[in-house]
Amino acid sequence: MLISLKSCCLPVRFYPSTSRFRQSFGLLCSGYVETLFEFLAILQIAAGLFLLWQGIQWLAYVRRRLHTDPGFYAPRIAVLCPCRGMEPGLERNLVSLCEFTHQNFEVFFILASENDPAYSMVKRVAASSRVKAHVVIAGKPASSSEKVNNLRVGIEQLPPDFEVLVFVDSDGRPGKTWLHHIVAPLADSRIAATTTMRWFIPNNNAFPNALLAAWNASVVTMLGDHGKNFCWGGGTAIRRALFEEMDMLDVWQNAFSDDYSLTIAIERTRRQIVFLPECLTPSYIQTDFPSLLEFTNRQIKITRIYRPKMWASAFVTHFLFCFTLVLGLTVAFDLAMESRPSSQVITLFVLPLLLAAFRGGLRVLGVTEALPSCRAEIMAQSWNYILVTLVVPFLYLFNFFTSIFGRRITWRGIQYEIISPNQTRILTP
Numbered sequence: 256m257l258i259s260l261k262s263c264c265l266p267v268r269f270y271p272s273t274s275r276f277r278q279s280f281g282l283l284c285s286g287y288v289e290t291l292f293e294f295l296a297i298l299q300i301a302a303g304l305f306l307l308w309q310g311i312q313w314l315a316y317v318r319r320r321l322h323t324d325p326g327f328y329a330p331r332i333a334v335l336c337p338c339r340g341m342e343p344g345l346e347r348n349l350v351s352l353c354e355f356t357h358q359n360f361e362v363f364f365i366l367a368s369e370n371d372p373a374y375s376m377v378k379r380v381a382a383s384s385r386v387k388a389h390v391v392i393a394g395k396p397a398s399s400s401e402k403v404n405n406l407r408v409g410i411e412q413l414p415p416d417f418e419v420l421v422f423v424d425s426d427g428r429p430g431k432t433w434l435h436h437i438v439a440p441l442a443d444s445r446i447a448a449t450t451t452m453r454w455f456i457p458n459n460n461a462f463p464n465a466l467l468a469a470w471n472a473s474v475v476t477m478l479g480d481h482g483k484n485f486c487w488g489g490g491t492a493i494r495r496a497l498f499e500e501m502d503m504l505d506v507w508q509n510a511f512s513d514d515y516s517l518t519i520a521i522e523r524t525r526r527q528i529v530f531l532p533e534c535l536t537p538s539y540i541q542t543d544f545p546s547l548l549e550f551t552n553r554q555i556k557i558t559r560i561y562r563p564k565m566w567a568s569a570f571v572t573h574f575l576f577c578f579t580l581v582l583g584l585t586v587a588f589d590l591a592m593e594s595r596p597s598s599q600v601i602t603l604f605v606l607p608l609l610l611a612a613f614r615g616g617l618r619v620l621g622v623t624e625a626l627p628s629c630r631a632e633i634m635a636q637s638w639n640y641i642l643v644t645l646v647v648p649f650l651y652l653f654n655f656f657t658s659i660f661g662r663r664i665t666w667r668g669i670q671y672e673i674i675s676p677n678q679t680r681i682l683t684p
Contacts, residue, residue, distance in 0.1 A: 289600070292586045295579040296603035302572075303610030309476070310617040316480040317532040317621040325435055328442035330418035332360035332434065332492075337405035338425045339667045341372045343458065343541045346380060348428045353384035355434035360421075362388040363413075365405040367395055373425075399679050400511045401669060402488070407507050410498075420498055422513070424489035427453055427536040430628060437492045437534045447497060447526030448517070451490040451534035452478055454622055456632055457639065458541045465636070467540055467547050469643040470650055472618050478530035485562075486521070486528060488514035490536050497524075511664070511671055511679045515561035519676070532625045548653075553664050555654040560662065560673050570655045573648045580604065608645050615641040 336352055352362050362384065364377045369392055381388035391412060396404035410420065419438055423429070440449050455471045457464030478484050491514065501520045510516045521528055542550070559566040583604035590597035619640050623630040633640075662673045663682065670682040 288582065288589075289586050292579065292582045292600065293603060295575065296583060296607065299576060299579050299607040300603070300610065303607050303614075307610050307614055307617075309479075310614045313476050313479045314617050314621045317625055319480075320532050321624060323533075325439035326442055328439045329357065329359055329435075330438065330441070330494075331416055332357065332419045332421055332438060333410075333413050333417040333495075334360055334362045334421045334423060334434065335365065335406055335409050336362065336423045336425055337365045337402045337409070338373050338377055339367065339371060339401060339405075341376075342426055344428070344539050345373060345425060346376055348425055349377065349380040350384075351428045351430075352423060353380065353386055353388055354431055355386075355429075356431045357434040357438070360386065360434060361417075362386065363391055363409050364388065365391040365393050365409040367393050367401050367405060396681060398509045398681070399507060400513075400666065400671060402666070403507045403510050403513050403516075406513055407504055410504065413495075418495055419492055420495050421492045422488055422490070424453075424538075426538050427489050428538065429490070429534070429536045430626075433534050433536070437490065437531055440529050440531070441492060441494055445527060446529050447521045447524060448486055448491055448493040449529045449531050449534075450478070450484060450486045450492075451531050451536060452487050453489055453536050453538040454626065454629075454633075455538050455540045456629060457636060458539055460636070461543075463542050463544050463547045464540055465639040465643045466647070466650060467542055467550070468636070468639045469615075469647050470551055472615065472622075472640045472644065473647060475535070475622070476614070476618055480530075482527065484528040484530045485518040486514045488512075488517075489538075490534060491517065493517070493521075497526075506677075509678050510676065511673045512557050512561055512676075515557065516676065519561070532621065535622060535625045537626060537629050549665060551650060551654045552657045553666065555651070556658040556662070556664055557673070559658045561676050566655075566658070569651070573651045573655060576607065576648045577652050579607070611645055612641050615644040 334352055334355075336349070338349075349364065362381070364381060366374055366377065368374075374390075377390055381390050391405075391409050393405045393408035395401075399407070406422065419441060421434065421437065437449050437451065440446050452475050453471065454475065455468040457468050501524065503517065503520060506516050506520055507513065518528065555566070558569075583600060587597050587600050587604065590600060616637075619633065619637050623633050626633065664671050664673060668683070672680040672682055674680060
């Protein structure tokens with residue numbers, strides 16, 4: 256009787272692909288889903304191969320730039336650094352801005368108020384600087400972000416003899432030759448601006464730090480030897496004459512984003528923005544999940560408002576990648592439950608991930624060559640940029656979905672509503 260009972264239970268317990276199971280799962284158990292996955296996976300593999308080829312070209316460009324003589328262009332430079340609040344490593348970051356080997360420059364640290372927690376530190380760094388460093392109090396903004404208002408006021412107060420403006424962020428730590436390299440290409444009047452990008456280095460191996468570093472790493476390879484570069488506010492140089500010719504102070508008057516607004520204005524002139532990998536800027540990070548989501552959601556929401564076509568294209572790309580992987584897991588599970596061969600599905604599932612990991616490896620290779628002083632730190636955490644990269648598309652997808660709803664953004668404790676690229680409302684009193 257016991258044997259009979261087991262015989263009755265075995266088919267139901269171990270073979271759930273019965274008609275009742277198939278009815279409950281409907282289309283997911285059909286061959287159509289498997290065919291759809293195979294089609295999407297082949298598309299992802301093709302896209303991955305194309306992106307891998309682009310990654311190889313990007314690495315070649317990095318190496319060409321690293322062997323390019325910067326020349327002798329040495330204009331009078333104003334380095335403008337808007338500051339707000341304390342952050343890990345702030346003093347060392349600010350000191351690095353006063354240690355450039357370039358001779359003909361001055362540094363301008365700009366804060367909204369003397370009550371800012373970073374004010375005393377900024378004053379101390381400026382006072383001890385070997386080059387002339389100024390502390391500018393910009394006041395509260397009326398219709399723009401605080402960062403943009405700080406930059407506007409700082410530029411308005413500049414003496415007329417400064418020929419080049421260089422914008423930096425307080426969370427970056429550029430090397431001593433950075434300033435000369437980022438300004439030198441501006442000797443060519445066809446170049447409107449030069450720019451670079453940050454490279455996040457986690458202070459420890461906490462997963463939020465690793466995820467943020469991997470999230471940011473993918474942005475680095477968006478810039479390269481092409482005509483679609485964009486300015487990054489933490490490292491951009493532009494001739495003052497062109498800046499004034501574009502009426503950027505008026506453009507910034509009601510803007511939230513300094514770099515997107517500058518990029519759009521330059522694109523209207525049909526001039527070139529040159530990416531300089533030799534000027535990649537290390538930024539040491541210490542974050543948690545709430546701060547991670549606040550930062551990444553903010554970046555994608557700003558992109559939706561200022562660059563809607565780029566946002567839409569990236570949204571579709573990340574959605575298809577994530578949907579393909581989820582669909583592949585579903586098909587593989589179904590085949591396993593039916594005791595059917597699944598090697599082809601697993602291969603199609605794994606290949607896009609392998610290609611993404613290879614691209615991550617190319618980034619690490621290029622960045623360690625561009626930042627030799629940080630090579631040991633980057634290599635010690637290379638798994639962040641290669642393996643954690645595999646889950647980054649899902650974080651991006653979350654950012655994209657979040658960015659659809661509303662236009663409110665919080666930056667360093669201040670809440671804004673970006674009504675349009677040219678209209679900002681400050682919500683925090």
